Amino acid sequence: MPTDYETELARIDRDLAGESTGVTADLSPAMQAMLHASRLYQRASLTGDLVALDAADAAADAAIAQTRVPDDLYLLKAQIAMKLHRLDEVRRNLDAVPALRETPDGMALLADVDFQEGRYDEARRGYEAAIARDRTWDALARLAHVAGKMDDAAAADRLYAEAEDELTAKQMRSYAWVQLQRGTLDVAEGRLDDAAAHYDRAARAYSGYWLVDEHVAALTAARHDMDAAIARYEDVVARVPKPELKQTLGELYAAAGQRERAQPLLEQAQSAYLDSVARGGVHYYHHLTDLYAGPLDAPAEAVRWARMDLALRRNFNTLAALAWALHRAGDAAEASDTMAEALASGVNDAHLYAHAATIFRAAGRTDEGERAAKRAGGAHHHHGHFHVHHH
Amino acid sequence: MADHNDPNAVNSIFSDIDVSAADLYDLFGFPSADTDGGEKVVIALTFAAVPHAGTFDTDMLYRLRMVGEPRVVRPSKEDHSLPALLRYFDALKERYLGPLAASEIRLTVDAGGQATVKFIDFPGGSFTKVVDTNQVLTIDTPDGHAIKTYIGGRDDAFFNDLTGFFRSINYAPQFYHVPHTMTEARELQIPKTLLELEGNDLFNYDPADPEWGYGKKRDLPPGPWTWNGNAFRKDANGNYRFVYTGRDCQAGRNINCMVFEIPLAFITGDTQRNRIVNTWGESWVLKAAEKIETIPDEPFWLEHPHVLIDAVRQDEELKRYKLVDTDGQPFADAGLSEREDNRQLGANNFWLAPHFVKRLAHLGWGFGPSISALGLKTSFDHDDSPVSVHRTYSLATLAFPRVKKVLFQSMNMPDDSWNPKGLDIALRRPFEIFVPNVCAIDMDTTGTWPFGRRLEDQVATRFLSVFLDMDAEFNGKKYHLDLLNDPALWAVAPVDPKTPPNPLGNDKPFLDHFPYLAEPW
Numbered sequence: 001m002p003t004d005y006e007t008e009l010a011r012i013d014r015d016l017a018g019e020s021t022g023v024t025a026d027l028s029p030a031m032q033a034m035l036h037a038s039r040l041y042q043r044a045s046l047t048g049d050l051v052a053l054d055a056a057d058a059a060a061d062a063a064i065a066q067t068r069v070p071d072d073l074y075l076l077k078a079q080i081a082m083k084l085h086r087l088d089e090v091r092r093n094l095d096a097v098p099a100l101r102e103t104p105d106g107m108a109l110l111a112d113v114d115f116q117e118g119r120y121d122e123a124r125r126g127y128e129a130a131i132a133r134d135r136t137w138d139a140l141a142r143l144a145h146v147a148g149k150m151d152d153a154a155a156a157d158r159l160y161a162e163a164e165d166e167l168t169a170k171q172m173r174s175y176a177w178v179q180l181q182r183g184t185l186d187v188a189e190g191r192l193d194d195a196a197a198h199y200d201r202a203a204r205a206y207s208g209y210w211l212v213d214e215h216v217a218a219l220t221a222a223r224h225d226m227d228a229a230i231a232r233y234e235d236v237v238a239r240v241p242k243p244e245l246k247q248t249l250g251e252l253y254a255a256a257g258q259r260e261r262a263q264p265l266l267e268q269a270q271s272a273y274l275d276s277v278a279r280g281g282v283h284y285y286h287h288l289t290d291l292y293a294g295p296l297d298a299p300a301e302a303v304r305w306a307r308m309d310l311a312l313r314r315n316f317n318t319l320a321a322l323a324w325a326l327h328r329a330g331d332a333a334e335a336s337d338t339m340a341e342a343l344a345s346g347v348n349d350a351h352l353y354a355h356a357a358t359i360f361r362a363a364g365r366t367d368e369g370e371r372a373a374k375r376a377g378g379a380h381h382h383h384g385h386f387h388v389h390h391h
Numbered sequence: 392m393a394d395h396n397d398p399n400a401v402n403s404i405f406s407d408i409d410v411s412a413a414d415l416y417d418l419f420g421f422p423s424a425d426t427d428g429g430e431k432v433v434i435a436l437t438f439a440a441v442p443h444a445g446t447f448d449t450d451m452l453y454r455l456r457m458v459g460e461p462r463v464v465r466p467s468k469e470d471h472s473l474p475a476l477l478r479y480f481d482a483l484k485e486r487y488l489g490p491l492a493a494s495e496i497r498l499t500v501d502a503g504g505q506a507t508v509k510f511i512d513f514p515g516g517s518f519t520k521v522v523d524t525n526q527v528l529t530i531d532t533p534d535g536h537a538i539k540t541y542i543g544g545r546d547d548a549f550f551n552d553l554t555g556f557f558r559s560i561n562y563a564p565q566f567y568h569v570p571h572t573m574t575e576a577r578e579l580q581i582p583k584t585l586l587e588l589e590g591n592d593l594f595n596y597d598p599a600d601p602e603w604g605y606g607k608k609r610d611l612p613p614g615p616w617t618w619n620g621n622a623f624r625k626d627a628n629g630n631y632r633f634v635y636t637g638r639d640c641q642a643g644r645n646i647n648c649m650v651f652e653i654p655l656a657f658i659t660g661d662t663q664r665n666r667i668v669n670t671w672g673e674s675w676v677l678k679a680a681e682k683i684e685t686i687p688d689e690p691f692w693l694e695h696p697h698v699l700i701d702a703v704r705q706d707e708e709l710k711r712y713k714l715v716d717t718d719g720q721p722f723a724d725a726g727l728s729e730r731e732d733n734r735q736l737g738a739n740n741f742w743l744a745p746h747f748v749k750r751l752a753h754l755g756w757g758f759g760p761s762i763s764a765l766g767l768k769t770s771f772d773h774d775d776s777p778v779s780v781h782r783t784y785s786l787a788t789l790a791f792p793r794v795k796k797v798l799f800q801s802m803n804m805p806d807d808s809w810n811p812k813g814l815d816i817a818l819r820r821p822f823e824i825f826v827p828n829v830c831a832i833d834m835d836t837t838g839t840w841p842f843g844r845r846l847e848d849q850v851a852t853r854f855l856s857v858f859l860d861m862d863a864e865f866n867g868k869k870y871h872l873d874l875l876n877d878p879a880l881w882a883v884a885p886v887d888p889k890t891p892p893n894p895l896g897n898d899k900p901f902l903d904h905f906p907y908l909a910e911p912w
Contacts (some may be wrong), residue, residue, distance in 0.1 A: 026606075026607065027568075028568070028609070028610050030610050031568050031610060042401050042402070044398040045401040046401045067610060068610065068611075068612055069570055069573070069611045069612070069613060069615045070612070071570040071573055072570040072571050072572055075571075075572055078399075079400075082397065083397065083400065097572075099572070099573075100572055101574075103572045103574070106572070107570065112397070137398070138397075138399035141398040142397075142398060155836045163398075163679065164679065164680055165680070166448070166593075166713075167678065167679035167680075168676045168677065168678055168679055168713055169450035169676060169677040169678065169679055169681070169682040170411075170450065170676065171679055172400065172682060172683075174398065174399070174679070175679035175680065175682075177398055178398070181398075201683060202681045205679065205682065205683050301659075306890055346639040
């Protein structure tokens with residue numbers, strides 16, 4: 001019996017192949033072009049294939065050329081640009097049809113940009129305005145994400161629960177996604193069993209979803225069951241060969257002392273990231289930073305990519321990534337100043353505080369180091385254990 | 392969201408709007424002709440045949456709510472002012488949101504086609520029965536009543552030119568692919584009208600493309616989507632072009648439904664006093680969180696179907712669902728609430744009262760001049776405008792004088808057949824009909840609209856008649872709510888096509904016996 005994921009993917013593929021038996025046969029060429037672009041976007045999003053987003057973007061451009069009312073297409077392009085970290089393009093696409101900025105979807109996207117560019121209060125207000133206009137589960141989830149980063153896990157979980165309550169039996173994939181977010185909050189708080197319960201619910205809600213399996217694999221790693229974690233990641237990578245998943249699996253191999261298995265995967269990830277950059281992509285800058293600051297042990301390269309990412313979006317994440325790269329490169333002074341700027345945002349992230357503690361101590365800023373260590377510990381962060389970024 | 396993890400990533404903004412099992416279509420209610428063993432009322436709630444006619448969506452829960460009440464005796468002298476109207480709505484609000492407790496029939500259907508029917512808070516108590524779908528059957532109640540029941544697929548009992556209605560209100564999504572983001576491109580800012588407007592190419596009938604709007608859509612042209620003309624369109628013979636065609640857009644379509652023939656004594660303990668059965672329907676969809684919980688469907692009830700149910704447990708069941716749609720009066724939502732989802736309030740639509748006045752005035756500026764152009768008298772005060780006008784109101788106080796007669800005039804019936812007992816029953820008036828949004832079945836009438844709603848009622852056309860001046864006469868007879876259904880009127884009207892707006896009958900004959908709706912196609 002096909003899984004929910006397989007069923008949905010097959011439906012999208014049937015649509016893309018023009019095999020739909022629905023209303024699309026009667027559609028005008030312009031409408032068909034719009035739907036084609038949209039289906040490409042759906043497929044890329046569902047499979048996590050960021051490279052395929054470029055094809056969706058090109059299809060949207062082709063559709064725009066065929067229609068006299070391209071509003072939805074510019075919104076689609078803005079969504080694609082957001083996923084690819086092309087923040088200027090998000091704004092540019094929304095500006096193409098100024099009315100889009102006033103729609104709940106447009107408002108949420110602009111708030112996403114604010115968040116990515118470090119304007120956290122503006123982001124929060126933007127999400128709240130979008131919710132006031134149209135109380136959708138995804139706007140609530142976005143607000144929950146801000147709360148999780150800037151407030152505390154309990155506030156975020158309450159908002160995720162509100163988002164969850166908006167979802168019906170016809171939106172089980174979205175429900176699974178919210179469960180994953182709630183589980184991720186639990187992991188950060190050290191409540192691994194609670195996280196497992198959320199992940200289990202996600203798996204039952206929407207079967208066969210690699211995103212769920214990836215979270216379960218990360219949780220397994222957090223439980224220090226490295227062999228099982230590796231097995232789970234191997235399974236996910238076999239089904240969804242995303243470079244960022246290969247990087248994670250490579251790091252797991254390395255942590256388990258299996259360098260010979262780690263290296264090819266890390267090199268494959270590196271190659272995919274660099275290919276993307278060569279095509280003009282910017283969304284793998286932070287992955288390159290991680291890769292070079294970590295398993296590939298090339299701190300100078302990490303600093304280079306981190307600075308490029310920071311130039312695009314100055315937020316606590318990119319600041320912290322640069323700080324860690326600088327620390328790894330031996331520039332303790334700039335590393336600690338940069339981390340201080342990241343923390344000044346008010347972010348509440350245990351992993352980030354753990355790095356901050358290391359950086360401050362190395363720079364001789366002992367008091368700040370101790371305070372950061374306390375924040376990291378207080379948030380139940382398992383510093384020293386394997387940490388997985390969810391991509 | 393950071394790093395490729397946005398919540399709504401996969402969903403398409405171009406999703407075709409799927410027909411949903413939550414889409415309620417119609418609510419019918421009328422006294423049964425079968426009075427053996429006591430009076431009975433027939434109530435039928437119809438909804439989209441999803442996934443198929445006769446097969447139900449197992450994530451859905453449907454409610455038929457009902458309450459018996461006395462007929463309101465109209466005072467001899469009334470105050471026809473806006474404050475008085477708002478006081479009337481407030482009084483209703485107190486009643487519906489206060490102590491009034493409606494009984495309900497609640498339906499869910501499992502994957503095997505077994506329907507769980509819960510009768511809740513009736514005078515004789517509450518009980519549950521599990522029955523087959525697509526079967527006419529009888530449910531015996533604990534207090535000795537027999538309720539005829541049908542839960543399954545049937546022919547769609549609604550017959551109307553829906554496209555004509557949408558053309559009359561310039562509703563773009565019926566004719567164009569309207570972008571998801573363009574919420575302003577629904578009802579375009581063009582006068583509502585019953586007659587085509589000269590140069591209104593966005594909506595006027597195209598003889599070269601007769602299926603346009605009847606399933607076929609065009610790409611929306613660039614704006615502005617307005618109309619700058621000053622006259623109704625006329626053909627070479629000097630006739631206006633009717634926006635309606637009389638075509639039955641529901642022909643050949645099926646629905647799913649729940650139909651009951653219920654003894655009045657089961658609904659109310661005082662059948663002599665409570666002659667009105669107010670009823671409305673609701674659709675609810677299971678919450679996502681509940682979909683993955685394995686809660687058995689009350690096995691205790693299956694074993695003991697007549698056991699009384701704790702009302703608290705029922706509310707717990709409802710907490711697992713979300714309200715999606717309501718249905719009481721035809722056109723109460725589509726015509727008067729601008730099809731906005733957040734106005735799907737069912738009986739509790741009192742807060743719409745000021746909006747209701749403003750919306751009626753907006754419609755009146757469109758339909759009123761159209762009626763006048765046809766040589767008929769209108770109840771709407773449009774200052775003798777020679778053509779329909781697009782006008783909106785921000786204040787009910789400004790709109791009210793225009794619609795005062797529309798709201799307060801009695802809706803004449805075509806003859807006395809609606810009142811077979813010849814009782815002193817006041818004719819209904821629009822403000823009473825649409826607020827609250829319930830089907831108010833008068834058990835001393837035939838239940839024809841607006842004294843209920845019979846299957847054969849052409850309610851789409853009757854709705855338009857609220858804009859006719861019921862004091863005027865046609866062929867020596869007072870205007871009435873079936874006047875626009877009269878082919879004789881259209882035969883002499885300066886209009887083409889010479890047809891009543893909507894079909895006069897269903898595409899498939901109704902049955903003269905339960906469940907009354909025709910077999911599915």
